[in-house]
Amino acid sequence: MRTLKYAILGLVNRKSMTGYDISKEFGEELINFWSAKHSQIYPELKKLVDEGLLEYKIEITGDVLEKKVYTVTEKGRQDFLEWLAKDEKIEPTPKDQFRLRSYFSQALEPAIYQKLLESQLDQRKKKLAKLNRLFLQYQQVPPFGSDKFGDYSVLAGARIREEANIKWLELCLEAVRAEIKE
Amino acid sequence: MRTLKYAILGLVNRKSMTGYDISKEFGEELINFWSAKHSQIYPELKKLVDEGLLEYKIEITGDVLEKKVYTVTEKGRQDFLEWLAKDEKIEPTPKDQFRLRSYFSQALEPAIYQKLLESQLDQRKKKLAKLNRLFLQYQQVPPFGSDKFGDYSVLAGARIREEANIKWLELCLEAVRAEIKE
DNA sequence: ACAAAACATGTAATTTCAAACATGTTTTGT
DNA sequence: ACAAAACATGTTTGAAATTACATGTTTTGT
Structure with a gap:
């Protein structure tokens, strides 16, 4: 392409x-x-x-x-x-090595998997903090057509995506912690 | 790797x-x-x-x-x-062709960009609906260690990711619609 | 009986991409 | 004066991935 x-x-x-x-x-x-x-x-x-x-x-x-x-x-x-201007089909889901690991996680000690999740979560949170700092420069949505709209839009998208990654990791962590407590 | x-x-x-x-x-x-x-x-x-x-x-x-x-x-x-069991650094952000288009969208008629966004949104919503249907089979979180946990976890992750995609597209759409109304 | 779909396994050609190799100039900081 | 960082442009090698080529069998539906 x-x-x-x-x-x-x-x-x-x-x-x-x-x-x-x-x-x-x-x-x-x-x-x-x-x-x-x-x-x-x-x-x-x-x-x-x-x-x-x-x-x-x-x-x-x-x-x-x-x-x-x-x-x-x-x-x-x-x-x-x-x-x-081309209207294209959405792309296939991007590859994600950590999700592949998660898929096979039952082969792992819960405590080990917990460590991996915590490490990922830590890194993701740092990345989100960085994106949030960059985002501060926008007091409001720049008008479409200004040269700043594209920048704003993809930065907002990156934040939302990172928040979703974090949400998922926290969901996994909760499940693993519940397992360990028992 | x-x-x-x-x-x-x-x-x-x-x-x-x-x-x-x-x-x-x-x-x-x-x-x-x-x-x-x-x-x-x-x-x-x-x-x-x-x-x-x-x-x-x-x-x-x-x-x-x-x-x-x-x-x-x-x-x-x-x-x-x-x-x-390897604890790896998070991967670089996956490539995304539609976000690349969005980044350059100021070069486009707002109405055209709106069409593109609506098309993406429609496809994303269909994909989410599909994931939601699959998700129904899980009445609750399968215990970690069961062979179903991995399946559940990545499916939950896919839903969260798709919800984030939709949230971002709606944010873009709102901005473009506001522009067109003026 | 027949056709289509699913099963089953491979190779060849090409594209995309990262890592390493290769070479130099200019600016900045100390 | 010197070193390090940044500027600047390329090529080579090889891994990862897609598309197309290539060939056949078995099952299912009508």
Whole structure:
């Protein structure tokens, strides 16, 4: 489906950027729903240029360091917009290694499974706290159409998702603790 | 990390099965947190036999149809149990194509984005209804240690996750509807 | 008797992705 | 003056995963 293609096109459509910039973006808000290493990004950029969806011009930083600053072509913008408006079927449930462990947990000592759950819960709570800190910057919902709406929306989604993870872990913990007490 | 290896080992540890059976399992409860196509399963089974973690005996169905019924070896069981008890870091957030679209949604007509959201919401609600129907069979939480606890736990988790997806979509919809009304 | 669905097992080609390899420049802090 | 961190761009290797290719048997429903 070449989703990375559209992620890149979407980013460059908002603002001209280098491969390095794109790589950094994948480490920030985008981490909540997409990511790619630079070893995947650079070849994809080359491909997009070959396909006429992106162009670049070289800028010099300092004395000699070359930066390739990418811009979308009209063709690229059209391709992106077409993808963006597509009404797709919901994706299959994402894989989750800890849930796989949970599925097999009856093969484990309850006390061990409890430890695993507590460790997960601790990490999830820290992650949620981080998301909550980021969320503070929004006093209210930014209007749709402002460049902040997307950021807000996916951040709100990440919080809700993390809250659900925590809710589930707490439900499991309760069941295991009830078992141990008996 | 070879998670498929442990998914297969875990399944076969519970009960001897064929590659075809494993394939079917990935289409049922397991779909909520893991899956694999038969083209990935058969080579993995071969590898696990080579590594001495699984054994099989051939059974004949009808006149000539050969079935390979797999069983875990003691070594395989140990390997699985070791993996199962491992306390791991939470995984990076799963990729989500619709959230990527949402992130770029300001490039879209509000009415179009609204349609996309409504479509997602509709599909998510249907999925939740299905999970709820499955959930009915549990009058109460099965005791940990019973073979039903794992099933219950991941099903409960899938419901909670789906509820969160819906909550997020409704939040987005509300914001977009507010925009359109103005 | 026949067809369709389900059972059953594999391989080949391609895509996606992460980790490691590879090389250098520029800025910032001390 | 020096070192570390950040900037900047690539390639190579291999694992994980999907799609398509490939072939056949058995059961079920009509």
